[in-house]
Amino acid sequence: MSLSIDVRRRIGATQLDVQFTVAAGETVAIVGPNGAGKTSLLRVVAGLISADEGRISWDGIVWDDASSGEFSPPEQRPLAYVFQDYALIEHLTVGDNVAFGLRAGGVRRRRARERAYEVLDVVGGSDLVERMPSSLSGGEAQTVAIARALATEPTVMLFDEPFAALDASARAHARRLFSSMRSSSVARLIVTHDAVEALTLADRIVVVEAGSVVQIGTPSEVLATPRSHFVAEILGLNPLSGQLRGDELSLGAMSLTVGAHGVDDGDVIAIVWPRSVSLHRERPEGSPRNVWRTTIDAVDRSDGRVRVQLGTPLPIAVEVTPAGFDALATEPDGEVWASVKASEIVVQPA
Amino acid sequence: MSRQQRHDARVPIALAVLGWLAVAFFVVPIVALVIRVPWSSLSDVITDDATTEALTLSVLTSVITTVLAIVLGVPLAWLLARSNIPGRQFIRALCTLSMVLPPVVAGVALLASLGRRGVVGAILDDWFGVRLPFPMPAVVIAQLFVAMPFLVLTVESGFARSAGTVEEAARTLGASPWYVFTRVTLPATQPAIIAGAVLTWARALGEFGATITFAGNFPGTTRTLPIATYLALESDIDDALLISMVMVVISVVILVALRGRWVGAIGGVR
Numbered sequence: 323m324s325l326s327i328d329v330r331r332r333i334g335a336t337q338l339d340v341q342f343t344v345a346a347g348e349t350v351a352i353v354g355p356n357g358a359g360k361t362s363l364l365r366v367v368a369g370l371i372s373a374d375e376g377r378i379s380w381d382g383i384v385w386d387d388a389s390s391g392e393f394s395p396p397e398q399r400p401l402a403y404v405f406q407d408y409a410l411i412e413h414l415t416v417g418d419n420v421a422f423g424l425r426a427g428g429v430r431r432r433r434a435r436e437r438a439y440e441v442l443d444v445v446g447g448s449d450l451v452e453r454m455p456s457s458l459s460g461g462e463a464q465t466v467a468i469a470r471a472l473a474t475e476p477t478v479m480l481f482d483e484p485f486a487a488l489d490a491s492a493r494a495h496a497r498r499l500f501s502s503m504r505s506s507s508v509a510r511l512i513v514t515h516d517a518v519e520a521l522t523l524a525d526r527i528v529v530v531e532a533g534s535v536v537q538i539g540t541p542s543e544v545l546a547t548p549r550s551h552f553v554a555e556i557l558g559l560n561p562l563s564g565q566l567r568g569d570e571l572s573l574g575a576m577s578l579t580v581g582a583h584g585v586d587d588g589d590v591i592a593i594v595w596p597r598s599v600s601l602h603r604e605r606p607e608g609s610p611r612n613v614w615r616t617t618i619d620a621v622d623r624s625d626g627r628v629r630v631q632l633g634t635p636l637p638i639a640v641e642v643t644p645a646g647f648d649a650l651a652t653e654p655d656g657e658v659w660a661s662v663k664a665s666e667i668v669v670q671p672a
Numbered sequence: 673m674s675r676q677q678r679h680d681a682r683v684p685i686a687l688a689v690l691g692w693l694a695v696a697f698f699v700v701p702i703v704a705l706v707i708r709v710p711w712s713s714l715s716d717v718i719t720d721d722a723t724t725e726a727l728t729l730s731v732l733t734s735v736i737t738t739v740l741a742i743v744l745g746v747p748l749a750w751l752l753a754r755s756n757i758p759g760r761q762f763i764r765a766l767c768t769l770s771m772v773l774p775p776v777v778a779g780v781a782l783l784a785s786l787g788r789r790g791v792v793g794a795i796l797d798d799w800f801g802v803r804l805p806f807p808m809p810a811v812v813i814a815q816l817f818v819a820m821p822f823l824v825l826t827v828e829s830g831f832a833r834s835a836g837t838v839e840e841a842a843r844t845l846g847a848s849p850w851y852v853f854t855r856v857t858l859p860a861t862q863p864a865i866i867a868g869a870v871l872t873w874a875r876a877l878g879e880f881g882a883t884i885t886f887a888g889n890f891p892g893t894t895r896t897l898p899i900a901t902y903l904a905l906e907s908d909i910d911d912a913l914l915i916s917m918v919m920v921v922i923s924v925v926i927l928v929a930l931r932g933r934w935v936g937a938i939g940g941v942r
Contacts (some may be wrong), residue, residue, distance in 0.1 A: 341926050368840075368844050369843075369844075370843070370844070395849075396840070396844045397842040397843050397844075397845075397846045397847055398846055401842075401844060402844060403840075403841060403844040405837045405840075405841055407837060409836070409837040409838045409840070409841035410838070410841075411838055411841075411842065411855075411856055412838070412860065413859045422845055422847070422855075423843065423845030423846045423847070426842070426845060426846045426847035426848070426851050426855075429847045465762070466924065470845065471845075472844060474846055480844075659884065
C-alpha cells in the first residue's frame with residue numbers, strides 16, 4: 323500500500339510539479355524554503371484543492387485524476403490533516419473536537435465520545451476532555467489536534483509545520499508523541515522547515531524548491547550529498563557556489579583544491595562541513611594546499627561546541643571544540659589560519 | 673509629562689462639546705416624550721381595541737418578518753460571502769438597495785411588482801387567484817423588503833470572518849460541506865445572525881412608508897403601530913404620545929436585553 327503523488331498545480335506564481343510515493347508505515351518529510359509550495363502540496367493531497375494535471379492515488383484507489391476528471395472531496399479520502407494553527411473548532415469541547423470526525427462519519431454520540439476519550443488518553447490529553455479550545459496552551463492544542471486526527475484511524479496523515487508554534491519543552495513532547503504514533507499501516511507526510519526535525523523524524527526527505535522536487539533521499543543520503551543550497555544551508559553545511567576546473571574550485575576571492583569527484587567542469591555547488599575545517603594560530607606545516615589566513619567575524623559558544631563565523635576571503639561557519647578554540651588565544655577580531663582537507667570538500671553540479 | 677497631558681486635553685474639548693451636543697440631540701426628544709405623555713390615560717389607550725389590534729399586528733408581522741429574513745437572508749449572505757458567483761458586488765448592491773431607498777419608493781416598487789396589476793402580481797392573480805395587497809401578508813412583504821438587508825450585511829461579514837482553516841479541517845475529518853455548514857460555520861456565525869435579526873426586527877417594527885404604500889391602512893390587517901401613531905396624531909395627540917411611548921419601551925427593553933453581548937457583531941456591519 324502506498325500513496326502515489328504525481329501532480330502539477332499552479333498556485334499564484336508557483337508551479338507545483340512533484341512526483342513521489344509514500345509507503346504505508348513510512349514518514350516522509352517535505353522540506354524547502356518559504357513559498358516553495360510545501361503547504362500547497364499537502365492541500366492537493368488532502369483534496370482541498372485539485373490538481374491541474376496528474377494523479378493522486380492511495381493503494382490503487384484514485385483520489386484525483388486530472389485526465390479522467392475523477393476527484394474525491396476531502397471527506398471521502400481516508401486521511402487526516404494536522405494544521406499549523408491546529409484549527410480546533412472553538413465552540414466545541416476538546417472531547418467533541420476529537421469526536422467530530424467520528425460523528426461526521428455517522429458514529430453514535432456515545433461511542434464517539436468513548437473513542438475520543440481513548441485516543442486522548444493515548445496521546446496523554448485525557449484530562450483536557452472537558453476544556454474549551456480557547457483555554458488550551460499551544461502544546462495542549464497540538465496534542466488535541468493530533469488526537470482528533472488519529473480518532474478516525476486515517477491511512478494517510480498530513481502534518482503542516484506541526485511543531486513550529488510550540489515552545490522548546492512542548493516541542494520535545496510533541497516530537498516524542500509524533501515518533502510514538504508511527505504505525506505500519508499509515509503513510510505520513512510532514513512539512514517542515516526545520517532540518518533537525520526532518521532528519522530525526524522522517525524515513526525519507528523530499529526537498530522542494532520553487533514547486534519542484536530537487537532531491538529525494540534518506541536523511542543520511544541528503545546529509546551526505548545535499549543537492550540544494552537550501553538544504554545545505556539549513557543543515558549548516560556551508561554551500562559554496564563556484565566554478566570547477568579539474569580539481570581546482572574557484573570561489574571568486576580564492577580557490578580550493580578538491581579531492582576525487584565525478585563532476586564535470588563548470589558551475590558547481592561545493593559543500594564544506596563545519597567540522598572539517600580546522601583553525602590554527604600558526605600556519606600549519608605539511609599541508610600546502612587549502613590553507614588561508616582569515617578573520618573571525620563571530621563566535622557562538624553553545625552545547626559544548628564553538629561555532630565560528632569566518633570573514634574574508636571565505637565567509638563560512640566552522641565548528642571546533644572549546645579547548646581547540648581557546649588554544650587559538652586570538653583576539654575577537656584577530657586573524658587565524660584555516661585549513662580544510664581536499665577530500666572533505668564535496669562538489670556536485672549546480 | 674504635564675505638557676503632554678495639556679496637549680492631549682486640548683484637542684478633545686472641541687470634540688467633547690460637539691459630542692455632548694449630539695447626546696443632547698438624542699436624549700431631549702425622548703425626555704420630552706416622557707414628559708408630554710399623559711400617563712393618566714395610559715390604561716385607556718393601551719386597553720383600547722384599536723391600539724391592541726395595531727400592537728398585536730406589529731409584533732406578529734415583525735416577528736414573522738424576522739424569521740423569514742433569517743430563512744432567506746442567511747443563505748443569501750452565504751452566497752455573497754463564500755461563493756464565487758459572478759457579479760457578487762452587483763448582486764449585493766441590488767439586494768441592499770432597499771435599505772437606502774426611501775421607504776415610500778420601496779412601497780411603490782412592490783406595488784409595481786406584486787400589486788394586483790403589477791408585473792408579477794397580475795400573473796399570480798390570473799393563474800392562482802392570489803392577490804397580495806392589501807391583507808396582512810403584504811405588511812410582512814413590505815417589512816421584509818426594507819429590513820432584510822440589515823441581516824444580510826451583518827451575517828455576510830460574520831461568514832467572512834468565520835472562514836478559515838477550521839472548515840477545511842472539518843472537511844478532512846470526513847464532514848460533508850452541509851455538515852460543516854451546520855456544525856461549524858453556523859455556530860461560529862451565531863452572534864452575527866442574532867445581531868442581524870435584532871436589527872431587522874427593529875427596522876420591521878418601525879416600518880411605515882413601504883407598509884402604508886404597499887399594504888394600505890386597514891384596521892386589524894395592515895394598520896401597524898407606526899401607522900396607528902401617525903393617524904392618532906391627526907385626531908388625538910395624547911394617543912400618539914402614548915403609542916409612541918409603548919414603542920420606545922419595547923425598543924429599550926430589547927437594547928438592554930442585548931447589552932454589549934451582540935453589539936460588537938452589529939458593529940461589524942459594513
